[in-house]
Amino acid sequence: MPSRPAPAGHTAIIEAARAQFSEQGYGATSIRDIAQRAGVSLSALYYYYKGKQELLVAILDDGLDAYFGACEEALADAGEDPAERLEALVAATVRFRAGHPVKSSIVLTEGRSLEPEHLARYRENEERATRQFREVIERGVADGVFLTPYPDDARRAVIAMCNAIAQWYRPEGPVGIEELVERYVSLALTVVEYRPRTVRRPARG
């Protein structure tokens, strides 16, 4: 559910802006760079977007929508089990960071370039991402399946390690995305010190 319907033709501009912001940063990117990269005139750009800031907002919104969409979908498919839910969350995050590094890097670094009026909404989304992970991790701790003594730090660690993927992962490298997902899910479960409840499981043993 993107907040912007993205009427045709905007795509080239947004993509150019995204690439440019990602490569040089918002502050170092000129609106002319974007127009040129998109192959449209400066005026055309202004016809579609109110200005540089609006481009950033649109890109961040889109990135956040896409990411949270993926998370929601993953969680919807998962059951109630905290481990399963954490797996879902980590898998969704890894897939997004590895599959959309440009979108990811902008969302992760250009929040500071937002003007005050747009910052609140952005902070809210940051908070939402944190909450997602916190809820599931705290659930696991409460259920006694995540043994980590530092749930907050474990959460930050898991998020940080997933986010970092956007910076180094190359799809043409030796590790495929699904293999990566598997590894990070495993790592995340290690971080939270996941111990499946095995007590008194009569059958099968």
Place this chain on the structure above:
Amino acid sequence: MPSRPAPAGHTAIIEAARAQFSEQGYGATSIRDIAQRAGVSLSALYYYYKGKQELLVAILDDGLDAYFGACEEALADAGEDPAERLEALVAATVRFRAGHPVKSSIVLTEGRSLEPEHLARYRENEERATRQFREVIERGVADGVFLTPYPDDARRAVIAMCNAIAQWYRPEGPVGIEELVERYVSLALTVVEYRPRTVRRPARG
């Protein structure tokens, strides 16, 4: 052992630049902002530094020197045991990220703002940081005390979680730096799946 002796009087300028770069990014920072923040005239700034890029280089050099200095010191005090060495590295990194968040954030984000001629040296330092961790983790794996099946990803995870501290840690918050160090050391050992060698364990074998 800073590579630049930073002759007195430069300090205010460097500190202003560091703060500004850290808050707004290199590209979005104007040289006039820096001069004003440092309380010196524009010309005075240029008397001490050749330009904006040189300021960035000086700041990055200083940040890297300080960080690697701390790492070396920590490793020198550690023995040969991989776990002990990883602890030393993580402790030094956490202390640096938490204690010098501004220095840290610039080093971690503004490498891309370097002009090509300075980039090589910077990349080398990035590589050095990676190597530090890789060596000790691979040692632990080889010694059979780190059981992680994914040493590379574990390394990236440890580095990422430590680096992230610079973004969120507030010294006035509930967690003191030494407590934080302890937690992250513990987390890191968890990530690499540290199992101390229990030699002479007669039974069970």
Place this chain on the structure above:
Amino acid sequence: MPSRPAPAGHTAIIEAARAQFSEQGYGATSIRDIAQRAGVSLSALYYYYKGKQELLVAILDDGLDAYFGACEEALADAGEDPAERLEALVAATVRFRAGHPVKSSIVLTEGRSLEPEHLARYRENEERATRQFREVIERGVADGVFLTPYPDDARRAVIAMCNAIAQWYRPEGPVGIEELVERYVSLALTVVEYRPRTVRRPARG
């Protein structure tokens, strides 16, 4: 046949730049002086021209084109006779120097202000001007109608004296351009020591 079609509106800018360069020299002229003199904003100037250097290049190109155009025309109307051709060349040069002193002075003095990339083309044109005169003078010498023992120095003298006109001639002065042309043609023929071939002039009285 100007190499740049000079799309309308540029004229005021070019003329202002020409006047300013001619009066103060390229190095001492500020782009703001030019904009002000042309009655346009600084940004408008940059809308039409890429920079100060491009203005100079445009002005030099135009000046050279105009001069060589005049020379070619004059030579086309002249026959094969070296004296006639030298007359044509001198007349064209004098007319140009006297009639376009500003264009002339820039071409004659601001070549050194060209950046290396544009210098080659300019040097080529200088060479072309020299060649024009050399060819006709050497022809005259070979034909035995120019008796000067120093054709090279004679050539330089003729060129120098014609070029100097741009510095001192005032149209409102006592000498009209056509009168000036006549005098310099005469002077030039004197310099090369022109002696018309008096074939079949039987007696001497």
Place this chain on the structure above:
Amino acid sequence: MPSRPAPAGHTAIIEAARAQFSEQGYGATSIRDIAQRAGVSLSALYYYYKGKQELLVAILDDGLDAYFGACEEALADAGEDPAERLEALVAATVRFRAGHPVKSSIVLTEGRSLEPEHLARYRENEERATRQFREVIERGVADGVFLTPYPDDARRAVIAMCNAIAQWYRPEGPVGIEELVERYVSLALTVVEYRPRTVRRPARG
């Protein structure tokens, strides 16, 4: 009789300034360029000279003094004969232009860089140079030995061709200075259409 005694140590500065002004022009030369080229500190330069303009004035004064000194000397050695005097002037001028091209080029091109207060004196010297030639040429015309119908233009031609030497002459080239002097003297006499009075000289005819 130099107007400035040039207290020792100034020499390096003046020479650096002269070279720089000659190569890039006054307007495009920075005082720092000069100091650096002279191998002195910026402050040292200002200790010796009041500023950029004063350097130019000193250089122009020196150049003019040297040139007029040479002219006076040459004229003093010449007799009363207009041809001989013209020869002396041309020889002195050619020697100066060829032997001191840097001094010459500055005097010949940087008058326009003088601020109003110094301009009057400079114009006076220009006028003096003109007068020198005019007097001797008019004398020759009056005496009936210079037959040129255009004494003014002949004068300008002679001066222009001599001055131009500073731009092209290279001492390492094929023509030595004394050979050059001979040629230009000959050219100059040609230009004024010198015809030695041979009337009633009984012998030799």
Place this chain on the structure above:
DNA sequence: CATGAATGAGCGTTCATTCAT
């Protein structure tokens, strides 16, 4: 004597943006 430090003004250029058409 001589200099390191500092300055305010101005440099050439690019910025994000607007507007008439």
Place this chain on the structure above:
DNA sequence: AATGAATGAACGCTCATTCAT
């Protein structure tokens, strides 16, 4: 719906010059 033309502000930087020491 779309653009060429234009703008004022700001950019990074260099200028000629001054001054305390």
